[in-house]
Amino acid sequence: MNESANAVELHGVVKKFGDVIAVNSIDLVIADGEFFSLLGPSGCGKTTILRMIAGFEFPTAGHLAVDGQKMGLTPPDQRPVNTVFQNYALFPHMTVLENVMFGLLMKKVPKDEARETAKKVLDQVRLGALGERKSSQLSGGQQQRVALARALVNKPKVLLLDEPLGALDLKLRQEMQSELKSLHTEVGITFVYVTHDQEEALTMSDRIGVMSEGNLLQVDTPDRIYEHPTKRFVADFIGEINMLAATVADDGTVQLGSEQIKLDGPSPEMGQSFTLAIRPESIDLTGPDQGVELGLNQISGTVTHRTYFGDAYSYDVETGGGVLSVRCDNRPDHQRFNEGDAVKVSWRPDSSSVLKD
Amino acid sequence: MAALDQSAAQADSRKGRLIATPAALYLLLFFMIPLGVIVTYSFATRTATGRTVLTGWNLSSYDKLFSELVLRIVWRSFWMASVTTILCLLVAYPFAYYLATRAPKVRNILLVLVMIPFWTNGLIRIFAIRFLLGSDGPASQLSENLGFGTFRILFTPAAVVIGMVYSFLTFMVLPLYVAIERMDWKLVEAARDLYAGGTVAFRKVTWPLTRSGVIAGSILVFVPSFGSYVVPEILGGAKTMLLGSYVARQFGAARNFPFGAALSVVLIAVMLIAVVINQRAEANRA
Numbered sequence: 001m002n003e004s005a006n007a008v009e010l011h012g013v014v015k016k017f018g019d020v021i022a023v024n025s026i027d028l029v030i031a032d033g034e035f036f037s038l039l040g041p042s043g044c045g046k047t048t049i050l051r052m053i054a055g056f057e058f059p060t061a062g063h064l065a066v067d068g069q070k071m072g073l074t075p076p077d078q079r080p081v082n083t084v085f086q087n088y089a090l091f092p093h094m095t096v097l098e099n100v101m102f103g104l105l106m107k108k109v110p111k112d113e114a115r116e117t118a119k120k121v122l123d124q125v126r127l128g129a130l131g132e133r134k135s136s137q138l139s140g141g142q143q144q145r146v147a148l149a150r151a152l153v154n155k156p157k158v159l160l161l162d163e164p165l166g167a168l169d170l171k172l173r174q175e176m177q178s179e180l181k182s183l184h185t186e187v188g189i190t191f192v193y194v195t196h197d198q199e200e201a202l203t204m205s206d207r208i209g210v211m212s213e214g215n216l217l218q219v220d221t222p223d224r225i226y227e228h229p230t231k232r233f234v235a236d237f238i239g240e241i242n243m244l245a246a247t248v249a250d251d252g253t254v255q256l257g258s259e260q261i262k263l264d265g266p267s268p269e270m271g272q273s274f275t276l277a278i279r280p281e282s283i284d285l286t287g288p289d290q291g292v293e294l295g296l297n298q299i300s301g302t303v304t305h306r307t308y309f310g311d312a313y314s315y316d317v318e319t320g321g322g323v324l325s326v327r328c329d330n331r332p333d334h335q336r337f338n339e340g341d342a343v344k345v346s347w348r349p350d351s352s353s354v355l356k357d
Numbered sequence: 358m359a360a361l362d363q364s365a366a367q368a369d370s371r372k373g374r375l376i377a378t379p380a381a382l383y384l385l386l387f388f389m390i391p392l393g394v395i396v397t398y399s400f401a402t403r404t405a406t407g408r409t410v411l412t413g414w415n416l417s418s419y420d421k422l423f424s425e426l427v428l429r430i431v432w433r434s435f436w437m438a439s440v441t442t443i444l445c446l447l448v449a450y451p452f453a454y455y456l457a458t459r460a461p462k463v464r465n466i467l468l469v470l471v472m473i474p475f476w477t478n479g480l481i482r483i484f485a486i487r488f489l490l491g492s493d494g495p496a497s498q499l500s501e502n503l504g505f506g507t508f509r510i511l512f513t514p515a516a517v518v519i520g521m522v523y524s525f526l527t528f529m530v531l532p533l534y535v536a537i538e539r540m541d542w543k544l545v546e547a548a549r550d551l552y553a554g555g556t557v558a559f560r561k562v563t564w565p566l567t568r569s570g571v572i573a574g575s576i577l578v579f580v581p582s583f584g585s586y587v588v589p590e591i592l593g594g595a596k597t598m599l600l601g602s603y604v605a606r607q608f609g610a611a612r613n614f615p616f617g618a619a620l621s622v623v624l625i626a627v628m629l630i631a632v633v634i635n636q637r638a639e640a641n642r643a
């Protein structure tokens with residue numbers, strides 16, 4: 001064990017299958033003990049990255065290290081990582097306990113000791129009573145826990161999870177999400193978690209890497225990813241967002257259509273056009289004459305559409321900068337507007353993001 | 358409502374029986390009745406003139422099974438069938454593995470290649486082997502040209518085993534191919550992920566998960582090898598008489614129908630045991 005080393009490092013990693021570029025020159029450092037999620041749509045290369053870390057595939061170019069050691073062509077059985085496979089891949093010809101003991105026995109742990117350790121971990125995932133069952137006699141959620149126990153029992157440096165909750169129904173999935181999260185805290189092992197479910201990634205991760213077509217577009221904490229996406233794809237993939245064309249004039253002021261606004265942080269270069277992104281819930285809606293806090297961006301507009309969601313209202317507001325979608329919580333003090341009402345929209349400069357394509 | 362359901366179910370089962378009738382009749386006529394005849398004959402008496410009389414039922418044909426000559430033939434048939442089965446397995450497993458792991462297009466071509474010999478007359482193929490193995494045949498000549506001298510393999514047990522392996526190899530390849538092909542490769546990856554090296558992963562995962570194919574293939578090779586008649590007749594010598602030829606002799610030259618029938622019953626029993634083993638294995642797998 002290398003105390004100070006990063007759990008996983010990828011440097012310029014490329015993976016091609018024939019002409020298909022599955023993973024395109026990725027640099028990524030995952031810290032020890034981190035819960036890191038790879039998020040992206042189907043076919044973007046998430047599984048391929050996991051398989052390269054596990055040793056089932058080898059990079060076409062670049063290199064990767066686990067626990068500070070360059071992996072090169074090291075086969076899977078000699079890497080300090082374990083995988084929870086997408087459909088669990090439990091050994092059907094073995095009992096639950098035998099499944100969990102497998103890795104320990106391969107590492108030449110004495111049989112009795114292996115059995116004791118395996119039982120403990122099975123207890124930890126609340127399956128202590130099912131050790132003698134065949135894995136085919138378990139429900140989806142139980143199989144999932146066996147797969148988890150089978151990997152965790154080896155105390156790997158890194159645990160790789162490929163959409164481990166993908167096959168479960170919604171309720172069970174939510175239950176397992178919090179279970180996984182607390183397990184992560186408990187065992188202190190680095191988790192690399194693959195998912196295409198944005199909510200899952202946001203709620204569970206320390207950091208998220210958003211992928212598209214083999215590229216790693218943005219790596220950040222969940223709140224940064226959600227509130228300050230840097231790429232159009234990232235903004236669009238996660239939640240709803242307003243995306244408006246804006247330009248920086250030669251005098252350095254920022255124009256959103258006919259309106260002048262302020263940005264937070266460094267603006268794009270002068271004379272350049274860019275995309276301004278802002279979440280519907282980051283925008284406030286007030287009457288046209290109501291005063292707003294100083295320093296906020298404010299533009300006037302007209303409500304063109306209102307949708308009721310129960311816990312919230314969504315308004316489409318036509319402004320000089322384009323149509324903005326605004327989301328207001330349905331609280332008792334919420335001032336409701338009707339279609340056709342003149343309104344004022346306002347937002348803090350640091351609530352918006354500048355997107356590159 | 359319930360009554361309706363029931364009558365529908367009855368109509369269904371009636372229809373089912375109707376569909377099964379031709380096959381059932383066929384099996385009754387050409388399988389059950391001959392089988393009954395064989396079993397009956399095995400208890401009959403052979404007169405001094407070689408006629409079979411269906412009176413005075415007795416077990417003397419079964420007594421004869423324990424004569425030294427018969428035991429030697431059974432034992433020889435048994436080990437030659439076993440060797441054939443093991444050789445088939447050794448040759449077929451790697452091949453089936455290779456086959457099952459190719460891209461679908463390549464796989465289909467290879468499968469056709471496996472089947473082609475099957476579509477040619479078996480007798481002709483065995484005669485071809487006889488020519489190949491003869492002391493002035495190509496194999497021997499090649500050996501002589503390479504300086505190893507000629508060899509005499511035809512009419513030995515080795516020639517019979519070679520012929521049987523050749524004849525029955527397909528029966529081993531196909532079930533193995535099916536078993537390996539339907540195996541979930543993620544399981545092998547899981548084993549590798551859990552620190553098993555390539556060989557250990559094969560032993561702990563691939564092999565047990567393809568065992569149903571191994572058992573099915575072994576039975577499909579062992580049973581016809583054990584009762585084999587054509588191959589030993591053509592490639593074996595007088596000294597390598599096998600059970601199949603011995604049975605045929607009882608119904609032919611020796612004209613001892615009851616004894617031939619008793620031998621056949623033994624063969625059938627071996628086959629039934631094999632089927633039971635197979636079913637046990639299948640049940641275990643499920």
Ligand SMILES: Nc1ncnc2c1ncn2[C@@H]1O[C@H](COP(=O)(O)OP(=O)(O)OP(=O)(O)O)[C@@H](O)[C@H]1O
Nearest residue numbers: 017020021022041042043044045046047048049196
């Ligand atoms: N063994 C392979 N041979 C050829 N192409 C492959 C192979 N494995 C993956 N690919 C291709 O690489 C790309 C990335 O695949 P990958 O499985 O990593 O996607 P993913 O992000 O995990 O998708 P999903 O969410 O659907 O699991 C895809 O276009 C896929 O078709």
Ligand SMILES: [Mg+2]
Nearest residue numbers: 046047048162
């Ligand atoms: Mg995947």
